[in-house]
Amino acid sequence: MRILVTGASGLLGASVCRALCVSGHHAIGTYRSHQGPFPFPVERVDLRDETAVGLLVAQLRSECIIHCAALSRVIECEREPEAALAHNVLATRILAEYAERIGAHFIYLSTDQVFDGLSGDHAEHDLPAPTNAYGHSKAMAERIVQETCKPSLILRSNNIVGRTSGFGRSFTDGLLESLQNGENVTLFNDQTRSPIHLSVMTELIVRLVRERVTGILHAGGPERLSRYETGLRLARAYGFPEHHIRSVSVATHPDQRFLHRDGTFNTTKLRLLYPDLGNEPIDSGFCADAARG
């Protein structure tokens, strides 16, 4: 299948683009500022540039477009709300309109941050209620995709963890680096998520592409873990002493008003669709990463 993956210089896009190529698809990634090199075919495009996007989509005529590109950091979006709107909303509008013209299956990567993050257990039928600039921009983009593209999937991801390979950076990449250097780290004990391993998220997208799944789907792991608990699991998988990890409250963070306490997902739908992926504990991914060295 001909597939376009935006944000292929990022954490998720790179992993997905690589996996699709390995599975025999004709996948092409896009990037904006990354220097490469890339282990898959790429095109450089700024997705805010309507003319450039139009040319690319018309040239590739992809059967599926996986839109991973975004300004994806909560604090960065809060500091630069105009940039969040341009990269997350305008770029999505442009891409979605061209995707609709060629009838491509459009998969939009969204986030738990479209909810208020107060009580968690967010399900697919819950209405978005964003409280920060990032969440607002992603919720706006979701609506645009739903209104513009007929065969579309809103794939909301929870915190993606695990080893990346030179593209993007997960929360556990930084943590692992600190533990390897014998440094102490502090992690929030009252910020809870449903972390999902990068390998699981990647395999999920490969299957969703193949089966042309549409609608809304929440992608999260089966466990509800604080960042602190996630950190302890990572340390155990790699055999690092746990005493280097200390727990603090999210209330100690200067920007804590933008940080959600409970962004956990209800993953019933995922576990029904793909029991093997939806029930995979986070330890399995960490242990596989550690075994690879």
Ligand SMILES: NC(=O)c1ccc[n+]([C@@H]2O[C@H](COP(=O)([O-])OP(=O)(O)OC[C@H]3O[C@@H](n4cnc5c(N)ncnc54)[C@H](OP(=O)(O)O)[C@@H]3O)[C@@H](O)[C@H]2O)c1
């Ligand atoms: N990572 C997570 O834990 C997580 C959790 C929930 C949802 N998500 C969602 O999943 C998606 C992927 O996240 P990620 O962590 O992989 O992101 P990331 O590592 O921050 O990568 C962002 C990507 O977007 C590209 N990009 C940004 N603005 C662009 C523009 N105007 N034109 C072209 N490319 C642009 C970047 O290109 P350059 O670097 O080349 O400039 C980069 O490839 C995002 O939609 C995010 O909202 C991620």
